[in-house]
Amino acid sequence: MIITKFIVKNVFRHKLRTALTILGLAIAVMAFGLLRTVVTAWNYGVDASSSTRLITRHAVSFIFPLPYNYRDQIAQIPGVKQVSFATWFGGVYKDNAPDAFFPRFAVDPESFFPVYNEFILPDDQLKAFISQRNGCVVGKKIADQFGFKIGDIITMQGDIFPGMWDFVVTGIYSGRDKTVDETQMIIQWAYLDESLKETSPSRVGYVGWYIVAIDKANQAGMVSESIDGLFSNSSAKTKTETEKAFQQGFVSMSSAILASLEIISFVIIGIILLVLGNTMIMSARERIREYAVLKALGFSSALVSGLIIGESVLIGFAGGLIGLALTFPIANAFGQAFPTIFPVFEVMPVTMILSVGFSLGVGLLASAFPAWKSGRTTIVDGLRQIE
Amino acid sequence: MKVPFSYNWRNLWARKLTTGLTVTGISLVVFVFAAVLMLSEGIRDTMVATGSKDNLIIIRKGSTSDLLSVVMREQIDLVSTFPEMQKHADGSIMATADVVTMINLDKKGSGDMGNIYLRGMANPANNIRPQVKLVEGRWFRPGQAEAVVGNKVHDLFQGAEVGREIEIGSRKLLVVGILDAGKTGFASEIWTDADLILNEYNRANAFSTFTFHLGNQDDFEVIKTRLSSEKRLQDLEVKREQDYYLEQSQFMATFITALGLVVTIIFSFGAMIGAMITMYAAVSNRTTEIGTLRALGFKRRSILTAFLVEAVVLALIGCAVGLVLASGLQAVTFSTTNFGTFSELAFGFSMSTSTIISTFIFALVMGLVGGFLPAVRAARLNIVSALRAEG
Numbered sequence: 057m058i059i060t061k062f063i064v065k066n067v068f069r070h071k072l073r074t075a076l077t078i079l080g081l082a083i084a085v086m087a088f089g090l091l092r093t094v095v096t097a098w099n100y101g102v103d104a105s106s107s108t109r110l111i112t113r114h115a116v117s118f119i120f121p122l123p124y125n126y127r128d129q130i131a132q133i134p135g136v137k138q139v140s141f142a143t144w145f146g147g148v149y150k151d152n153a154p155d156a157f158f159p160r161f162a163v164d165p166e167s168f169f170p171v172y173n174e175f176i177l178p179d180d181q182l183k184a185f186i187s188q189r190n191g192c193v194v195g196k197k198i199a200d201q202f203g204f205k206i207g208d209i210i211t212m213q214g215d216i217f218p219g220m221w222d223f224v225v226t227g228i229y230s231g232r233d234k235t236v237d238e239t240q241m242i243i244q245w246a247y248l249d250e251s252l253k254e255t256s257p258s259r260v261g262y263v264g265w266y267i268v269a270i271d272k273a274n275q276a277g278m279v280s281e282s283i284d285g286l287f288s289n290s291s292a293k294t295k296t297e298t299e300k301a302f303q304q305g306f307v308s309m310s311s312a313i314l315a316s317l318e319i320i321s322f323v324i325i326g327i328i329l330l331v332l333g334n335t336m337i338m339s340a341r342e343r344i345r346e347y348a349v350l351k352a353l354g355f356s357s358a359l360v361s362g363l364i365i366g367e368s369v370l371i372g373f374a375g376g377l378i379g380l381a382l383t384f385p386i387a388n389a390f391g392q393a394f395p396t397i398f399p400v401f402e403v404m405p406v407t408m409i410l411s412v413g414f415s416l417g418v419g420l421l422a423s424a425f426p427a428w429k430s431g432r433t434t435i436v437d438g439l440r441q442i443e
Numbered sequence: 444m445k446v447p448f449s450y451n452w453r454n455l456w457a458r459k460l461t462t463g464l465t466v467t468g469i470s471l472v473v474f475v476f477a478a479v480l481m482l483s484e485g486i487r488d489t490m491v492a493t494g495s496k497d498n499l500i501i502i503r504k505g506s507t508s509d510l511l512s513v514v515m516r517e518q519i520d521l522v523s524t525f526p527e528m529q530k531h532a533d534g535s536i537m538a539t540a541d542v543v544t545m546i547n548l549d550k551k552g553s554g555d556m557g558n559i560y561l562r563g564m565a566n567p568a569n570n571i572r573p574q575v576k577l578v579e580g581r582w583f584r585p586g587q588a589e590a591v592v593g594n595k596v597h598d599l600f601q602g603a604e605v606g607r608e609i610e611i612g613s614r615k616l617l618v619v620g621i622l623d624a625g626k627t628g629f630a631s632e633i634w635t636d637a638d639l640i641l642n643e644y645n646r647a648n649a650f651s652t653f654t655f656h657l658g659n660q661d662d663f664e665v666i667k668t669r670l671s672s673e674k675r676l677q678d679l680e681v682k683r684e685q686d687y688y689l690e691q692s693q694f695m696a697t698f699i700t701a702l703g704l705v706v707t708i709i710f711s712f713g714a715m716i717g718a719m720i721t722m723y724a725a726v727s728n729r730t731t732e733i734g735t736l737r738a739l740g741f742k743r744r745s746i747l748t749a750f751l752v753e754a755v756v757l758a759l760i761g762c763a764v765g766l767v768l769a770s771g772l773q774a775v776t777f778s779t780t781n782f783g784t785f786s787e788l789a790f791g792f793s794m795s796t797s798t799i800i801s802t803f804i805f806a807l808v809m810g811l812v813g814g815f816l817p818a819v820r821a822a823r824l825n826i827v828s829a830l831r832a833e834g
Contacts, residue, residue, distance in 0.1 A: 073720055080716035087709040094702070116612050117547045117558060119510065119785070120644070148505055215511045218503075218678070258645060291613055308555035309780035309787075313699070316777075323471050324710055330468040331717045334461055338724045390705070397698070 059359065063366040070339070077335040078375045081418075084328040085379025085411050086386055091321040092407040093387045095314055097398040099307055104235040104400070105299035107273035108137075109171065112266040112283055113302070115293035121262035122292050124249075133282045135275045136268055140167035143245055143264035147212040147221065157397075158198050159237075160212075161264075162245040171269045174232040181206070181227030189247045191226035195238035197399065199228045210241075217248050218255060237399035268296070325414055332375075333422035336368045340426035347430050348438025361427040365420065372419025376412040383411065446741055446749035451756060454725065465721040466761045469809060472707065472714040473765025477802045478772055479703030481792035483696045485626075485777065489790040490692040492574060493628035494685030499666060501653040504680045508691060508784035509543040509560070509651045516540075516648035518676055522655075527665055529658040537571050538655035539564050542640045545786060546611050546633070548600040550778075557787040558780060559596055560632040561611060563640035567591075571656045575629050580605045580620030585636050591620035595630040595789035599778050609633065612643050628688060631778070631787045654684060694783045711809055714761075718813030722754050726821045733821050734829030747822035754814020755807060762806030769802075770794055 067074055096103075112130065114120035121143070131139045143162040150156035165186045169177055177185075177193060185191045194204050204210065208225045223243055231238050245263065252260045270279050280296040287294045297305075307314070340347075347360045383403055391401030455462045494500075501522060506512035519540045528536040542563040547556050567582045583589035592603040602608075608615040616635055624630035641647065657663065663683065670676045726733070733746060769792075778789035 073723060076716050076720050076723070080713045080720070083716070084710050084713040087706055087713070090709070091706060116610070117545045119545050119558075120612075146511070148507075213505055215505055215507065258647065293612075305556045308553070309557065311553065311555050312777050312779040317702075320475055320706060323475055324713075327468050327471050327710060327713050327717075330464045330471075331713060331720065334464040334468075334717060335720055337460060337464070338720075342728075386709075 059362065059366070062363060063370060066339070066343075066363065066367050067370055073335060073338070074371060077332060077371055078378065080331045081328055081372065081375025081415060082378035082382060084324050084331070085376050085415055086382040088321050088324045088328075088414070089380060089383030089403065089407055089411045090386055090390060091317050091324070092410060093383070093401065093403050094390075094398070095317055095321075096404045096407060097391075097401045098310065098314060100235065100398075100400045101237075101303035102300055102307055104174075104237070105303050106174075107276070107298065107300070108270050109299040110268040110270060110276060110280055110283070110296050111299055111302040112268060112294050112296040114265075115284075115295045118265060120292070121259075121264055122266065122294065124261045124263055126266065126287065126292075126294070127263075129286055130266060130268060130283055133279060133286070135270050135272070135279045135282075137271050138167055138171055138269040140164055140171040140267045140269070141245070141263040141265065142168075142267065143248065143262075144216065145214075145243060145248065146216045147214050149210070149212050158195075158239045158241060160241045160243065162243050162248045164246075165242075165244055168242065171267050174236045175229045176232055177227050177229040184226040185242075185244075188224060188226050189244055189250075190221075190223055192223040192241055192243045193227040193229055194225060194241045195399075196228055196230040197238035198241065199225075204228070217251065219251065234402055235400055239399040267299075325418065328375075328415070329418045329422055332368065332372060332418055333425070335371070336364065336423050336426050339367070340364055340430050344430065344433060344438050344441040347433065348435050348441070351435045351438070357431040361431040364427040364430060365423045368423030369416060369419035372415045372422070373412070376415025379415070380408055380411045383407075444741060444745060446736065446745050448752065451749060451753040454729070454753065455756065458725075461721055461724070462757065465717055465757055466764060468717040469714050469758055469761025469806065470764035470768065472711050472809070473762050473802055473806055474768045475703070476707045476711070476805055477766060477769035477794075477798060478792065479700065479707060480798045480801060481769060481772060481794055482703070482777065482790075483700045484793040484795050484798060485790040486692050486696045486699070486788075487689070488793045489626050489628060489788070490688040491685060492626060493688040494683070495572065495574070496683070496685055497657055497660070498571060498654055498684035499657050499663065499681050500684045500687050501655075501670075501679050501681050502651075502687070504678055508786070509541070509562075510545060510784065510786070512543075512651045513649045514540070514651065514653050514679060516650060518679060519650060519653045521673070521675060522653060525666065525669060527657065527659070527662040529656040536655065538653065539566070539571055540637065540650045541652050541654065542637050542646060542649070543651040544640060544644055546609070548596070548602065548609070550599055551601050554601075557600060557778070558785060559600070560786045561590075561640065562629075562632050562634050563637035564634060565637045567634065571654065572624075572629065574627050575622050575624045577620050578623040580618075583619055583635055586638065587636065588614055588616050588639060589619045590616040590633050590635040591622050592618055593622050593624050593630040593632045593634075595624075595776065595778065596633060596787075597621050599776070599789060603633075614639075614643060626789075626791055628788060631789045691783045692781060692788070695781050695788075698782070711805070715809050715813040718754055718757060718810060719817060721757065722750065722814050722817035723820070725753065726750065726817050730824065730829050730832040733824050734826050734832070737824070737826045738830065743822040747818045750818035750821045751811065751814050754818070755810040758806045758810025758813070759803075762803055765806070766799065766802060 114122055127139050141164055145160040145162050147160055185193050204225050206225050210223045212221045214221055276298050283296045284294050350360055387403050502512040523536055530536055544561050545558050546561050548559050550557055583591055597603045605618050607618050666681050670679055670681055772792040773794055776789050776791055781788040
């Protein structure tokens with residue numbers, strides 16, 4: 057009990073220095089938390105993917121389309137529940153301003169929502185979407201960002217599909233939970249395909265990739281092999297993988313950026329360590345005589361070391377908690393600044409645990425040297441010290 | 444009367460461990476700050492070097508990348524007749540019609556997937572890109588299933604060796620040569636015969652881009668006018684090659700800079716606080732000394748300056764160490780997908796004078812801000828109580 061009191065008293069002896077140290081730690085922990093959140097947000101597609109969905113794409117690269125007639129052939133394969141497909145529309149909205157970028161897919165309206173059952177769309181809006189060829193459904197997040205309402209017209213300049221396009225908002229979908237991407241815009245594939253008959257007939261009847269819903273997750277490997285085997289001798293070979301693997305492929309394209317972020321977050325930990333270590337070394341240096349007095353009174357070296365370690369861990373913990381508390385508002389602000397790059401930007405539990413865990417670990421580590429040193433200092437040397 | 448500089452220097456030297464920790468903290472922050480600047484500079488360098496200033500590129504209006512652009516053979520034939528075209532000695536025009544598509548290759552080591560541009564060209568010998576040279580093997584022969592790979596593809600991706608084959612759709616291309624394209628975007632591409640790609644991907648006569656050499660820079664506007672006044676060329680636009688490639692990397696450079704600076708700014712506060720802690724401790728440890736200096740007749744202002752100088756020296760040593768660390772990054776190649784074009788782009792970290800100056804100013808500000816409050820405290824000490832202080 058007395059020791060705890062001692063530690064707390066020691067912490068508040070140098071109010072300014074302790075306050076600065078805690079503030080420094082809190083800021084660093086906040087930066088760390090923000091970076092980890094960016095990394096997890098980048099990976100969100102992998103974590104949010106369903107284990108009962110497969111993606112079938114062109115074997116060479118997913119920029120190449122697949123024939124529409126593959127659809128019925130895939131549907132025949134045992135274990136396949138439903139087949140849907142999508143095509144990347146791209147397009148330029150609002151002169152390609154960086155914040156005006158959001159994913160735009162052309163899909164099959166009847167099968168898309170059953171396959172992606174985490175996208176919630178009211179029944180009447182789904183009916184309206186199916187019945188209106190140039191209709192579109194937008195995610196709640198972009199509807200809020202651009203103020204889209206049902207009945208509005210969104211004008212886009214096509215790039216992959218040339219021309220100017222007017223889409224009528226027939227519905228606004230929301231996610232089943234927080235991990236669902238609410239930044240997509242969905243239009244009708246048939247409408248695009250029709251237009252190609254005029255502009256480039258050779259591109260008619262192709263889709264970007266197939267989304268295959270399967271009955272059981274453990275059949276994924278078997279069904280994938282059957283699909284790829286089916287088209288192994290055709291001009292457009294396919295590559296089928298689970299949605300998770302497909303998303304992982306996307307994330308790994310930016311692996312270099314992610315690796316840099318990881319490195320920087322460890323550099324931050326290093327900086328936290330230096331700031332706290334510096335404070336602890338100074339405190340210990342100033343108190344050498346006191347420690348000698350304690351030892352002369354009969355307290356053990358271990359207790360003296362414990363005092364230093366306890367103080368350091370306490371400061372580390374305080375900094376970690378405050379830093380974590382600061383992480384939430386800054387992550388919110390950052391997520392709102394880049395709404396379309398990071399469709400889901402949430403501080404994950406694992407980030408919270410890491411932030412506080414690292415602060416405690418740093419608290420231990422920062423006190424190691426001064427604790428060891430003051431444990432070793434003899435009483436005589438300590439009392440002789442002038443500082 | 445100024446406090447001599449040697450006084451500060453010896454003070455920093457007296458507490459080596461504390462000084463060392465502070466300097467290390469500052470140098471880490473400086474390192475990250477410099478690295479971010481070097482990376483965006485590196486992207487810029489690559490993109491500027493990719494385009495030549497004498498070349499113009501014709502693409503379809505609104506295309507953000509070569510992949511999305513379509514220029515028909517008959518349009519190319521029409522543009523080729525413009526009198527402004529530069530010609531070789533043999534009368535052929537200095538131009539190349541390219542068809543660009545994409546294939547996936549796996550990276551060496553990690554096995555991560557990368558999207559590589561596959562660029563088909565009619566005549567490799569008619570090279571209007573002087574920054575690209577053949578360094579190993581030979582050029583591909585027209586009409587043969589052969590390819591040459593850029594140096595970064597060769598360095599970073601599996602199977603991009605002379606004598607190996609690369610699968611594209613239903614065919615395999617034999618790698619017959621390696622290009623040295625320095626640090627340009629072409630270093631991340633594979634080049635092959637145009638007709639082969641057109642046939643393989645059923646593109647008929649749809650090329651992607653048309654790039655040509657312009658003898659007289661003033662003719663840019665003339666070409667522009669010709670495109671807009673000719674009915675069959677309405678859907679095309681012409682850009683300077685350099686501008687075109689710069690635009691492609693704009694988003695990437697902005698994103699990296701924004702993310703990097705947010706992080707750096709946040710934890711530069713951490714470093715400032717570190718410097719502050721050190722300086723406050725220095726002031727409280729040296730209270731008696733400060734009293735003595737004042738008693739000797741040094742002015743408050745001199746004391747303030749002396750302590751500020753000490754903080755700035757700390758920061759500048761940290762800056763030097765951080766810059767030395769960061770300069771080591773110049774040996775590193777950074778390869779990632781360019782969001783703008785969706786293709787693999789390898790670039791390096793470039794250290795430029797402006798980066799060094801910005802970093803230096805950044806460190807100086809850190810030192811001044813971190814040292815200001817402690818220095819004020821030192822200057823405001825009362826002589827009598829300072830001399831009476833313990834320690």
